[in-house]
Amino acid sequence: MCQLLGMNANTPTDIGFSFAGFRKRGGLTDHHEDGFGIAFFEPADCSSMQTKTGLRLFHDNQPSSQSPVADLINNYPIKATNVIAHIRKATQGKNCLANTHPFVREVWGEEWVFAHNGQMNSNFVRRCERLQNNGNAEYCQPVGNTDSEMAFCYLINRLKSTFKKRPDEATLFAFLTAQCRYLSANGLFNCLLSNGDWQLAYAGSLLFYLTRQAPFGEARLADEDMAINFKDITGDNDKTTILVTIPLTENEDWQQLAVNECVIFRDGQVLHRDTPSLRKYLTIEEGIAIAREVGASV
DSSP states (O other): OOEEEEEEEEEEEEOHHHHHHHGGGBTTSSBOOSOEEEEEEEEOOOTTSSOSEEEEEEEESSOTTTOHHHHHHHHSOOEEEEEEEEEOOOSSSOSSGGGOSOEEEEETTEEEEEEEEEEEOHHHHHHHHHHHHTTOOOSOOOSSOOHHHHHHHHHHHHHHHHOSSOOOHHHHHHHHHHHHHHHHHTEEEEEEEEOSSOEEEEESSOOEEEEEESSOOEEEBSSSSOEEEGGGTOOTTOEEEEEESSOOBSSSOOEEOOTTEEEEEETTEEEEEEOOSSOOOOOHHHHHHHHHHTTSOO
16 A cells, blocks of 8 residues: 655754655555655745745655655755655556645645545545536545545545634644544545644554654664664754654654544644544554555555
């Protein structure tokens, strides 16, 4: 299945170490050979604008392990407060740039970035197609032909048709959680979503996170012969949360989201969490087997 990588930090941070391991899964240590994308929310330098962040977006339909674009990212230390990356194994929609995650749409004057792994079922896809054909998807329509972009557009259309203006955060987060659970009930649905201020992580099957803060130590990648001691490059007040489908390092204590758990991060820490009363955690092998059953993994 496709894999997700996210970062949420309290200060502009370079994701290069995590990306160096993650990109190897795109055709080298794993089968995700159908392109990749990565979005960086960086502090805005436009004082007259409403938004506090600017968005830098890269897509390539080559495998990330071989991509010159991925080389550029690893050699260009971009400092960002929110990052969403995706490596793709195409199951719906051919390998092309229009079908490459993450996807971006405007919401209330902000750029919202979304990436998904899993597979939406055929009934959901047909319902979305009917809504589009009937003119009932006025706020967002897919550019490509993936079920993932269709799910994102469904979410945006539901959001904008329900709220004519931005609701308070508690209402917004409750709504997003409910919609993610609806999408999860209509397929295999893991996602990352960010507006540059906060980042939402929803686990339909597999999603892990790790918060690095003082006292910092050494981390060793699982997919690359590479290690780093974060105490040499971070400040005492730095706090960074990394989110990923399958843990990236061998020697750190990753936390797993429960199935159908929704967590929202701001400044590297949990801002909102909604956990089912009956918690269920899948092993990595179980998560991959579920993806294989629905056609989202080889």
